[in-house]
Amino acid sequence: MKTIKSTLLLALVFCISVSSLQAQQMFQVHQDNVNPSKIMEYEAAAKAFNEACKEHNVQVSWVTATTNDMRYLYISPLENFAELDKNPFSDMAKAMGDKFGEMFQAFDKCYDSHTTYTITLVEDLTYMPEGISMTQDGQNYRKFFYIYFTPANAAKIREGMKAVKELYSKKGSKEYYRVYRNGFGTAEDFYLVAVSAKDEIDGATRAKANEKVLGTQEERWEVFSKVMNYASRFEEVSGEMRPDLDYSPK
Known part of the structure; x- marks a missing residue:
């Protein structure tokens, strides 16, 4: 799990109309695309790395999510783009010597690709009327x-996302969600919508109940089509938060 050290800060121009999003919370996401046959080996490496970070009190924090297509996502709050140049593991690496490199060699055996990018929480498109939080107890x-969408359709997609939130608010929906916008390090434009639940059954039950709250299929589609008509593609992934792989300094 390697931390990006970008010197291309001029790429701010690329970063999702930064002028309109900088005031909102950014996150750095490190994504490991783990090979299915290496899941248990990867889990062992991730837990060993987590313990080493605790031992050396590394001054960075993250929450961890895993997905059903074997992605491991390490999500850290990001104050500004200058932080991308920092290496919070430098002192740990000096203290551990060769063992530090060996930990990353263990990771490298478990995937063929990994990447680091940023996302930004879009508060005015997020629907959490009781307060916005990335994690919820239980x-x-x-x-x-x-x-996903093309740059030419960015404004239309945003308008559609606002219409969806307005529908949820108007109907008093209890299906809350957070919206994130892609940033530096991503190849395509996208919005990421994250919905929480206790488990898969609870999630499906809530989703079904929410359909009735939002109205008939025709009524729902009248609003959701304002998004889907301008989307280039759509991807649905299930996953879970992994508190056992989270980290924060003492």
Whole structure:
């Protein structure tokens, strides 16, 4: 799990209309695409790394999510883009010597690709009327909906996302969700919608009940089509938060 050290800060121009999003919370996401046959080996490496970070009190924090397609996502709050140049593991690496490199060699055996990118919480598109939080007690199950779009349709997609939130608010929906926008390090434009639940059954039950709250199929589609008509593709992924792989310094 390697931390990005980008010197290309001029890429701010690329970063999702940064002028409109900088005031909102950014996150750095490190994503490991783990080979199915290496899951247990990867889990052992991840837990060993977590313990080493605790021992050396590394000054960075993250929450961890895993998905059904074998992605491991390490999500850290990001104050600004300058933080991308920092290496919070430098002191730990000096103290551990060769053992530090050996930990990453263990990771490298478990995947063929990994990447680091940023996402930004879009508060005005997020529907959590009781307060926005990435994690909720007892609700570690996740549905992640990736809505991809071309730059030409960015404004229309945003309008559609606002219409969806307005529908949820108007109907008093209890199906809460958070919306994130892609940033530096991603190849495509997308919105990520994250929905929490206790487990898969609870998530499916809530989703079914929410359909009735939002109205008939025709009524729902009238609003949701304002998003889907401008999406280039749509991806649904299930996953879970992994508190056992989270980390925060003392």
